[in-house]
Amino acid sequence: MISANAALPGSYDYSEVARSVFIAVAASYAALDLTGRVSAASGRIRLAWLSGGAVAMGLGIWAMHFKGMLAFHLPVSVAYHWPTILASVLVAIFASAVALYVTSREKMGTVEATTGSIFMGAGIVGLHYLCMAAMRLPGITVYSPILVACSVVLAILFSLIALLMAFGLREETRWTIPRRVGSATVMGIAISAMHYTGMAAASFFPASPPDLSHAVSITSLGNNAIAIATLIVLAAAVTTSSVDRRARAEVQRLNQDLERRVAERTLQLEAVNQSLRKEIAERGQAEEDVRRSEDRLRLAIDTIPQQIWSGPPDGSLDYCNAQWRSYTGLTLEELKGEGWQRMLHPDDRDRVVNAWRESVATGTPYEQEERHRRADGQCRWFLARGVALRDSAGRIARWYGSNTDIEDRKEAEARLRLVIDTLPALVWSKLPDGSADFLNQRFREYTGLPMEEGLGWGWMNAFHPENRAEEEWREAFAAGQPFEKEARMRRADGVYRWFLLRATPLRDEEGKILKWYGTTTDIEDRKRADESLLEAQNKLAHVTRTHAMGELAAAIAHEVNQPLTAIVTNANFCLRALEGGIKNPHELRVAITEIANDGTRASAVISRIRGLLMNGTPRRKETDINEVIQEVITLPRNELSRSRVSLRSELASDLPGVLGDPVQLQQVLINLIMNAVEAMRFSSQRPRKLLIRSAKSSDGILVQVQDSGPGIDPEAARRIFDPFFTTKPEGIGMGLSISSSIIESHGGQLSLLPASQGALFQFTLPVGNGVS
Amino acid sequence: MSEAVGVVFVVDDDPSVRRAIKRLVESVGLQAELFGSAQELLRRPDRDAANCLVLDIRLPGMSGLGFQRELAAAGIHTPIVFITAHGDIPMTVRAMKAGAVEFLTKPFRDQDLLDAIQQGLEKDRARRAEEAEVSMLRERLASLTPREREVLPWVVSGLPNKQIADAIGASEATIKVHRSQLMRKLGAPSLAELVRMSEKMGIASPKTFKPS
Numbered sequence: 001m002i003s004a005n006a007a008l009p010g011s012y013d014y015s016e017v018a019r020s021v022f023i024a025v026a027a028s029y030a031a032l033d034l035t036g037r038v039s040a041a042s043g044r045i046r047l048a049w050l051s052g053g054a055v056a057m058g059l060g061i062w063a064m065h066f067k068g069m070l071a072f073h074l075p076v077s078v079a080y081h082w083p084t085i086l087a088s089v090l091v092a093i094f095a096s097a098v099a100l101y102v103t104s105r106e107k108m109g110t111v112e113a114t115t116g117s118i119f120m121g122a123g124i125v126g127l128h129y130l131c132m133a134a135m136r137l138p139g140i141t142v143y144s145p146i147l148v149a150c151s152v153v154l155a156i157l158f159s160l161i162a163l164l165m166a167f168g169l170r171e172e173t174r175w176t177i178p179r180r181v182g183s184a185t186v187m188g189i190a191i192s193a194m195h196y197t198g199m200a201a202a203s204f205f206p207a208s209p210p211d212l213s214h215a216v217s218i219t220s221l222g223n224n225a226i227a228i229a230t231l232i233v234l235a236a237a238v239t240t241s242s243v244d245r246r247a248r249a250e251v252q253r254l255n256q257d258l259e260r261r262v263a264e265r266t267l268q269l270e271a272v273n274q275s276l277r278k279e280i281a282e283r284g285q286a287e288e289d290v291r292r293s294e295d296r297l298r299l300a301i302d303t304i305p306q307q308i309w310s311g312p313p314d315g316s317l318d319y320c321n322a323q324w325r326s327y328t329g330l331t332l333e334e335l336k337g338e339g340w341q342r343m344l345h346p347d348d349r350d351r352v353v354n355a356w357r358e359s360v361a362t363g364t365p366y367e368q369e370e371r372h373r374r375a376d377g378q379c380r381w382f383l384a385r386g387v388a389l390r391d392s393a394g395r396i397a398r399w400y401g402s403n404t405d406i407e408d409r410k411e412a413e414a415r416l417r418l419v420i421d422t423l424p425a426l427v428w429s430k431l432p433d434g435s436a437d438f439l440n441q442r443f444r445e446y447t448g449l450p451m452e453e454g455l456g457w458g459w460m461n462a463f464h465p466e467n468r469a470e471e472e473w474r475e476a477f478a479a480g481q482p483f484e485k486e487a488r489m490r491r492a493d494g495v496y497r498w499f500l501l502r503a504t505p506l507r508d509e510e511g512k513i514l515k516w517y518g519t520t521t522d523i524e525d526r527k528r529a530d531e532s533l534l535e536a537q538n539k540l541a542h543v544t545r546t547h548a549m550g551e552l553a554a555a556i557a558h559e560v561n562q563p564l565t566a567i568v569t570n571a572n573f574c575l576r577a578l579e580g581g582i583k584n585p586h587e588l589r590v591a592i593t594e595i596a597n598d599g600t601r602a603s604a605v606i607s608r609i610r611g612l613l614m615n616g617t618p619r620r621k622e623t624d625i626n627e628v629i630q631e632v633i634t635l636p637r638n639e640l641s642r643s644r645v646s647l648r649s650e651l652a653s654d655l656p657g658v659l660g661d662p663v664q665l666q667q668v669l670i671n672l673i674m675n676a677v678e679a680m681r682f683s684s685q686r687p688r689k690l691l692i693r694s695a696k697s698s699d700g701i702l703v704q705v706q707d708s709g710p711g712i713d714p715e716a717a718r719r720i721f722d723p724f725f726t727t728k729p730e731g732i733g734m735g736l737s738i739s740s741s742i743i744e745s746h747g748g749q750l751s752l753l754p755a756s757q758g759a760l761f762q763f764t765l766p767v768g769n770g771v772s
Numbered sequence: 773m774s775e776a777v778g779v780v781f782v783v784d785d786d787p788s789v790r791r792a793i794k795r796l797v798e799s800v801g802l803q804a805e806l807f808g809s810a811q812e813l814l815r816r817p818d819r820d821a822a823n824c825l826v827l828d829i830r831l832p833g834m835s836g837l838g839f840q841r842e843l844a845a846a847g848i849h850t851p852i853v854f855i856t857a858h859g860d861i862p863m864t865v866r867a868m869k870a871g872a873v874e875f876l877t878k879p880f881r882d883q884d885l886l887d888a889i890q891q892g893l894e895k896d897r898a899r900r901a902e903e904a905e906v907s908m909l910r911e912r913l914a915s916l917t918p919r920e921r922e923v924l925p926w927v928v929s930g931l932p933n934k935q936i937a938d939a940i941g942a943s944e945a946t947i948k949v950h951r952s953q954l955m956r957k958l959g960a961p962s963l964a965e966l967v968r969m970s971e972k973m974g975i976a977s978p979k980t981f982k983p984s
Contacts, residue, residue: 558857
């Protein structure tokens with residue numbers, strides 16, 4: 001043993017030192033690692049990590065110290081007071097907790113760092129010196145104050161460094177582990193340095209054996225066990241931290257993934273939302289459009305100047321447009337069902353309702369003219385129409401209909417009908433074949449035929465029996481041309497009057513006759529006027545003829561009286577001369593000569609007048625007598641129709657030609673025809689017929705003109721061809737005389753033949769050589 | 773112009789008739805001159821020479837009636853005997869109204885024509901005598917002094933001298949002298965004759981007769 005004053009020499013087991021340093025490094029690493037975990041966690045987990053970390057770290061630090069102390073071998077046996085050891089462990093844990101707490105905070109300012117490092121340094125110092133105090137060895141421990149102070153400063157300094165490093169490394173980044181390893185190494189060495197400085201501050205002097213109560217001896221096995229246990233704890237702490245970190249990282253990754261997916265999903269949802277919103281907006285627009293279109297339709301339906309309605313197949317009404325409602329002044333409720341019937345005119349109600357029922361029952365379109373009462377009570381005519389809308393199976397789905405105001409048309413119709421009915425004419429329309437389908441009121445009133453009796457061919461009964469030849473009428477209508485016909489119609493009182501019937505066809509585009517329209521106008525007065533006109537004409541003709549005769553007579557008188565005057569005067573002169581004794585025989589002879597000359601002259605005048613009447617000198621040529629007749633009968637046609645004489649000709653077709661003057665022969669024929677017409681005009685005998693015949697005769701041809709007049713009495717017949725003989729009031733008696741001369745000049749003969757009726761004149765003409 | 777021998781103008785378009793009439797007219801000692809138309813006559817210098825005109829109604833160119841009007845318009849009042857081959861009543865009336873002497877229808881009796889001509893000649897003679905008297909009176913009237921001319925109407929109106937003197941502002945004696953002078957100058961044997969003469973001369977009574 002060494003002297004009491006001499007310090008006990010200590011020696012270090014360097015392998016143990018190395019081990020303590022390793023433990024310090026490990027503990028530092030664990031501390032750094034745990035700092036990250038504590039700062040990453042929060043709440044209770046943070047407290048757990050803080051507690052766990054502090055325990056592990058404190059144990060590590062303590063183990064390192066204790067190991068370092070164990071590495072110090074004194075020549076004496078050393079035991080350790082275990083309650084103190086336990087206290088040192090707690091101090092280490094406390095210091096670790098402080099360190100972890102400080103570094104794991106979000107911020108670490110100078111104050112926190114300083115305070116933390118002081119606490120931590122104090123802890124470490126406390127731990128160290130508590131461990132030292134736990135030593136039970138036969139000796140006294142003397143401390144070098146400088147080294148102790150140095151150790152305290154180092155402890156605080158190292159704590160500060162450790163805290164700063166831990167704070168700087170708590171974020172888990174890519175290069176964390178290598179840097180942590182580096183930092184842990186630095187820190188471990190620093191801690192070891194402080195420890196060994198503290199160890200160096202202590203010197204042991206042998207003394208009495210210590211109180212060994214509560215003291216334990218640490219064997220080498222215990223020593224190793226402490227190291228191994230500490231390392232296990234640290235490893236466990238680091239592993240836990242690593243696992244937790246990885247878990248945390250996984251959670252974070254998962255979180256991130258989740259967040260990414262949430263973000264993605266959110267985006268998708270956003271997009272979906274967007275399109276949904278758009279769709280909603282579009283749908284809204286579409287709905288708006290539909291609504292507008294409906295509004296428009298409703299507006300159109302309500303505004304068009306038509307009354308529109310519809311209803312179910314049973315014939316009731318469940319809709320009607322505003323026009324109808326406003327017209328009737330009734331609401332839809334009032335019009336619904338059968339309610340519409342209330343606005344019908346009472347006189348129309350049964351007819352309309354029955355017709356509608358029938359349409360509803362049979363499904364046939366409904367069309368009626370009916371009176372609807374307006375809100376103000378006035379009734380107007382409407383054309384009501386309804387049609388059934390059928391489904392694909394042909395069943396009636398709904399009835400749709402409209403009412404059109406036809407009041408104005410009706411009024412116009414009524415006016416027109418009034419016009420037609422009051423026209424001063426009998427108006428009618430007939431079907432293409434001529435059967436009547438309308439007779440105006442005047443027609444019905446005039447004839448006394450009710451409509452039903454006049455329709456069809458009944459209208460014919462209104463005509464005079466003579467004008468009822470149905471065939472004739474049918475032919476006229478069948479001809480398809482506008483025509484006029486004069487006919488007598490019976491008035492309701494039985495009196496017949498002359499009417500002019502005019503008919504005009506109405507045709508379609510193809511020219512087919514759809515209908516005949518016509519009027520029947522009373523022409524009785526005109527007819528009478530015509531007759532009096534005819535009479536006036538005759539009178540005028542008479543006057544004219546008389547006048548012409550007067551002129552002729554004057555001419556004849558002048559022409560004849562001149563020579564006669566000269567003759568008479570000369571003759572008187574001669575007589576005077578003879579009475580007074582002939583003083584101048586020459587003068588007398590001249591006078592007598594002049595008398596003779598004037599006599600000849602007078603005769604010449606007569607001849608000239610006769611020649612004048614005979615229309616010039618005849619020119620003969622080969623003549624077809626039928627041609628002459630046909631030419632002639634076209635001439636007096638007007639006269640014939642005026643006198644209502646029907647002319648018929650019977651001309652032989654195989655007549656030889658005659659040599660004659662056509663103009664003279666025409667003159668003869670006209671003379672005969674006019675005589676016949678005049679003879680008939682003054683007779684009441686009917687019908688008035690004129691027949692002209694031509695035929696072959698024994699030596700040539702003969703022509704006969706026969707009338708249906710009163711004939712010529714035998715007395716007159718004897719003188720009929722004498723000049724100046726006439727049976728007519730204004731006749732000059734030259735016609736037949738001249739005609740006779742003409743025929744005689746043609747080598748023929750004009751004669752009056754006895755006839756059963758009327759007068760029959762005949763002239764003959766020899767064939768070829770008729771020259772007299 | 774000789775009053776013993778009448779001159780007859782015959783207008784007819786028929787020469788034979790003209791010559792016959794000339795013969796007849798001359799057989800009773802009258803003179804006849806012949807024309808074929810009115811125009812022919814109008815070309816004669818002294819159209820007034822005839823004492824009587826025998827005129828055919830129907831003439832070439834101007835008709836007889838038209839010619840009658842023409843002559844009257846020209847102041848020639850020769851008496852006209854119309855002859856016509858074919859006359860009617862209206863024609864006759866017109867002719868007679870216009871102053872024709874006679875209207876004969878051809879052929880006429882010779883005596884009828886000669887009578888008509890004679891009548892015409894007498895009418896012509898009277899006409900000429902009257903014309904002669906009027907012209908003589910006008911000559912005499914021209915010989916009156918202005919004062920006598922002034923007094924004449926008063927005298928003709930039958931007023932006594934005193935009143936005439938009052939009316940024209942002269943003495944009764946003067947009027948008396950004027951009266952006898954103008955009656956002498958005009959050759960009026962009496963007041964009645966003077967009045968007749970005045971009528972012929974166309975002298976009217978004084979318009980301003982103021983009874984005193």
